[in-house]
Amino acid sequence: MSHDRRGADVMDEITILTPHDLYLFNEGSHFRLYDKLGAHPMQSAGVDGTYFAVWAPNAEQVSVIGAFNDWKADRHPLRPREQSGIWEGFIPGIGKGALYKFHIRSRFHGYRIDKTDPFALFNEIPPKTASIVWDCDYDWQDGDWMRGRHRRNALDAPMAVYEMHVGSWKRVPEDGYRSLSYRELAETLPSYLQETGFTHVEFLPVMDHPFFGSWGYQTTGYFAPSGYYGTPQDLMYLIDQLHRHGIGVILDWVPSHFPTDAHGLGYFDGTHLFEHADPQQGFHPEWNTFIFNYGRNEVRSFLISSALFWLEKYHVDGIRVDAVASMLYLDYSRKAGEWIPNQYGGRENLDAIAFLRRFNEEVYKQFPDVQTIAEESTAWPMVSKPTYLGGLGFGLKWDMGWMHDTLSYMSQDPYFRKYHHNKLTFRMLYAFHENFVLPLSHDEVVYGKGSLLGKMPGDEWQKFANLRLLFGYMYAQAAKKLLFMGGEIGQGREWAHDHSVEWDLLQYPFHSSLQRWVADLNRVYRAEPALYQRDLDPAGFEWIDCNDAESSVISLLRTGASTDDLLLIVCNFTPVPRPNYRLGAPRGGFWQELLNSDATLYGGSGWGNLGGVEAVPIPLHGRSHSITVTLPPLAALFFKSRGAH
Incomplete structure (x- = not known):
């Protein structure tokens, strides 16, 4: 244990950094530094306190300052750890919630500065700039999500x-128009999404x-x-x-x-x-x-x-x-x-x-x-x-x-x-x-x-x-x-x-x-x-007609992994309704109108196809069948193939 001239204790012998940690860090392949650097409240030899570590290879001296030592730079100096550039030390009596900074005295130009901890888990609200000793303890309840999220995040899943x-x-108008807190968001955002x-x-x-x-x-x-x-x-x-x-x-x-x-x-x-x-x-x-x-x-x-x-x-x-x-x-x-x-x-x-x-x-x-x-x-x-x-x-x-x-x-x-x-x-x-x-x-x-x-x-x-x-x-x-x-x-x-x-x-x-x-x-x-299933596969997308510039209409097909998953989508980018608009279709049977952005439900004018259309064996656009649809003004229509192929 070392003592500075003011008598405050820094327990130098305590470390959580192994030689392997130092090697990986200096090599550029230590990717869990948050477990080693920063501030870590802990107990050592029955003593409660906080272990501090910071990378400052060109410092002449680094110390921890905070309310616990009246922000005095000479009270809690850290020690350099070999040639790693890391300074470390364990300070008894400091726990979660303590404000702190690193005071750095450089070897160059007489530079001295108080720095926020680069690995701090929590900091004061700006314009204040002190770090806060904290932890990441939390009792997670999302096990079902975590076990199944590989399906939710997959490239062939909807996103x-x-x-x-x-x-x-x-914001909260009745409270100074402040932002919602994380906790308040948790009460409203999930259900909204x-x-x-x-x-x-x-x-x-x-x-x-x-x-x-x-x-x-x-x-x-x-x-x-x-x-x-x-x-x-x-x-x-x-x-x-x-x-x-x-x-x-x-x-x-x-x-x-x-x-x-x-x-x-x-x-x-x-x-x-x-x-x-x-x-x-x-x-x-x-x-x-x-x-x-x-x-x-x-x-x-x-x-x-x-x-x-x-x-x-x-x-x-x-x-x-x-x-x-x-x-x-x-x-x-x-x-x-x-x-x-x-x-x-x-x-x-x-x-x-x-x-x-x-x-x-x-x-x-x-x-x-x-x-x-x-x-x-x-x-x-x-x-x-x-x-x-x-x-x-x-x-x-x-x-x-x-x-x-x-x-x-x-x-x-x-x-x-x-x-x-x-x-x-x-x-x-x-x-x-x-x-x-x-x-x-x-x-x-x-x-x-x-x-x-x-x-x-x-x-x-x-x-x-x-x-x-x-x-x-x-x-x-x-x-x-x-x-x-x-x-x-x-x-x-x-x-x-x-x-x-x-x-x-x-x-x-x-x-x-x-x-x-x-x-x-x-x-x-x-x-x-x-x-969504074939977003990355060119076979999941086909134009029916991408050349009707005069009418500003495009039509396309989307297909899933199963041939039964087949959608026909047509968009009319003009305010001119287009009844009796004929499109090629890859199969016969009924094409159900799944979505129509011109429906009155969505604020549209109500043009549509009464739930869907029947394909007829008249070839068009290189397809074996065709459908005749009403294109509403400024609208997108989604049709799904149902029934006979």
């Missing part, structure tokens, strides 16, 4: 993701972030959920409740950059420890943030440990990696002369590529029943293909091209849509190159872009008809689905993080009817294997 920002989904039929929820980053307006994308606490909404156990309870209601949970995760706040990771020990030292590699000019040094072994251990932490300790079912393109390209958001080529003279970030591959390999090795999802906006090849084939190893990738083309098309006056018909059909040239998610995400309803409803042309009736049609067209495509909160009710204004979703709009029929349409789309989507 309809509700993307949301925890702080602005619902059940009612609307979504299979998964994706949270914008819940990791600790100092600026609320960053929506979580400026992460400082890679192991700590935001205290804005409650404790770590409160978030666990929310996830537990979602699982018990059959809802999967995806977390946004940001390994691409981190903020420059002084208490955070930047310039941690008086050197550029987590970030590249050269600003042409280590500073993001567009976001004014630091960029991780993916070539540093300990940084890879830190980041991959963060991903596995949320999967293990919080039972999450997927990790969506933000801004992957910014990681892959050295010249991302940089002008000529502002970036450093790789060793071969190229613009590819070889260290980031290796990191992403290792991240995906480790996730799927440890948790084969989850998914990783890339937000990647370029034509980088094989993002969602296995690393052994040369891919990046993600399970899924957002189809940003589909999103841009489709919203561009839908914003056109229907009269001019025939001149942009290829925006509807182009996707099928690449649709099976990756495992895609079709995203109508938060990024499309911010920064002056308006709401989804606001993008639609025409009067009020036409706007809602167009939005129902957009959703119907999305669900017809071969890919997983994602919709940002508010879209399902036709929110009028664009999303603002300091406001709630406009739930009061549900008193108006157009909005409540749109919500019913989304719920029924999800219901049919989940019930019909043809709509």
Whole structure:
């Protein structure tokens, strides 16, 4: 036991770090660092206290400061552990709930700073920046979900993701318009997602972030959920409740950059420890943030440990990696002369590529029943293909091209849509190159872009008809689905993080009817294997007619693993009803009208086909049979083959 000059005790002989831990950490392959670094309340030799460990290889001295020692830097010094760069020590009498920071005195430039613990499990609510001694103890009740989630998360299972920002989904007007807590969300969100039929929820980053307006994308606490909404156990309870209601949970995760706040990771020990030292590699000019040094072994251990932490300790079912393109390209958001080529003279970030591959390999090795999802906006090849084939190893990738083309098309006056018909059909040239998610995400309803409803042309009736049609067209495509909160009710204004979703709009029929349409789309989507089972198989999708640009009509077939699972979908992108519209059909018998977005139930005009149509043996569009249907204005129709083949 050592004593500093003020007499406070640090029990140096206590450690939880083995030599093997140190070797793996410095090698870049220790992926459960959260069990070793940070603050761990424990009992040793009958003494209660907390073991602290932090990586600061260029420090001259590191000490723990907190309310327990009046924030004095000389009271509880840590000791360096061999040549690992880790400082550690056990301090008696400190338990769960204690506030603390690491005071770091660097060997360089006389730099001294108080830092939040990079491995903290819980932190104070900003603008306060102290870490809190905590644990991850929780009595999970989601055993049924965890045992069966390999089926729910499989690539041949339905995946309809509700993307949301925890702080602005619902607010409490009678209490200062505050956000709901994790516990309050647990009382309402699971049942809402059940009612609307979504299979998964994706949270914008819940990791600790100092600026609320960053929506979580400026992460400082890679192991700590935001205290804005409650404790770590409160978030666990929310996830537990979602699982018990059959809802999967995806977390946004940001390994691409981190903020420059002084208490955070930047310039941690008086050197550029987590970030590249050269600003042409280590500073993001567009976001004014630091960029991780993916070539540093300990940084890879830190980041991959963060991903596995949320999967293990919080039972999450997927990790969506933000801004992957910014990681892959050295010249991302940089002008000529502002970036450093790789060793071969190229613009590819070889260290980031290796990191992403290792991240995906480790996730799927440890948790084969989850998914990783890339937000990647370029034509980088094989993002969602296995690393052994040369891919990046993600399970899924957002189809940003589909999103841009489709919203561009839908914003056109229907009269001019025939001149942009290829925006509807182009996707099928690449649709099976990756495992895609079709995203109508938060990024499309911010920064002056308006709401989804606001993008639609025409009067009020036409706007809602167009939005129902957009959703119907999305669900017809071969890919997983994602919709940002508010879209399902036709929110009028664009999303603002300091406001709630406009739930009061549900008193108006157009909005409540749109919500019913989304719920029924999800219901049919989940019930019909043809709509999800072969999302990754070109044999699961066929055009019937993709060339009727003059009428702005497309028609297609979706098939499941069984030949009995066969759906015919037709979309009319003009406000002109088209009675007696003939389509080729692959078989005879009755074709039941499963869904019609123009039904009065959804706020439509009521054009339809009286429950279905009978196919006749008149060949058309290369098919043996054909059907004659009424195409309602601005509508999507889903037909299911019944009866004779």
